[in-house]
Amino acid sequence: MISIGALVLGLLIVGAVTAMLLKRQLREKYAVLWLVIGLAVLLLGIFPEALLWLTLALGFQLPANLIFTLAITLLLAASLHLSYELTRSEERLRRLAEETAIARLAQSRLEADVAELKALARNRQITDDE
């Protein structure tokens, strides 16, 4: 007996992740987790018996309990991972902001020096012309 709901959900996840990967909207390192989840849902849709068997084997009272436990654990792990990645990219952003500030000052100094040199060269040309 195939579970249509789980099948559709699994297909949707796998389809969406694949589409985003192809459009370069998702990096591989994040895609792997979602592909695994999508495939797991897909498998459960095709073999719902596997869920019943797992429920018994792991000692859960109801299949729904197992599903919810798995879902919550996965979501927690996924959001923790995102916070980790966010922290890392914030730190990198900080380095970049520092670099732009230093580069900006260096550039404005150079511009001032160049303007000074240009004025000097112009003055010399005028005196040469005379």
Added chain:
Amino acid sequence: MRSMGAASERLLIIVPAWNEANNVGATVAEIRATLPDADIVVVDDGSTDDTGLVARSAGAEVLTLPYNMGVGGAMRTGYAYAQRHDYDAAIQVDADGQHNPEDIARILGGLESADISIGARFAEVGTYQASGPRRWAMLFLAGAISRIARTKLTDVTSGFRAANRRAIDQYVTYYPAEYLGDTIDSLVAALHANLTVTQVPVAMRPRMSGNPSQGFIGSAVYLARSIFAMSLAVVRRPMRGRA
């Protein structure tokens, strides 16, 4: 235009400033009058007022951050600049006028015996008063860091601090932007990296304009946050390499 002094010891004065257009001009002018040979760099921490403009016309170099990053972010930018331009020492002076430029030379004197020298309130000089949870927080932090530093420190949250080359390198490697991380965590990380710290007693002046924060609840939150920041700082492993 550039005032790269010919003196053997090159000093950079780092002034972090966020919306301090009212104070930064006077602060820079006062520093220049006190220490004509030092280079001053104001780190404009994403100000929305004329802080950068005022600082520049007062005669400081200005590092402009694209958005507000907090004192920690501003200071690491300053230390990165100091490292890039090969300064021998750098000292943080707040833009709001609380730090007296007259004390800079004395705090730098502390670098003869240590890598980091802190200008400390409470050290029997001046009239700085704190009470309630805020005072407990400062005592707790001072006690905890003194144990790690194996020297008596009374005011570890003071931003008025000087760094030699070793400390500048350390700060560039690790200087958190987090609240309290900029003073506490950076100091503990430096101690873990075997740098030495000393303190010099100074008096703090009242802010020139604008008002300091905090009632009782604010101080209580401050206490909780300092315990949290301190615990993290102590347990953390020394940082290796850049993020």
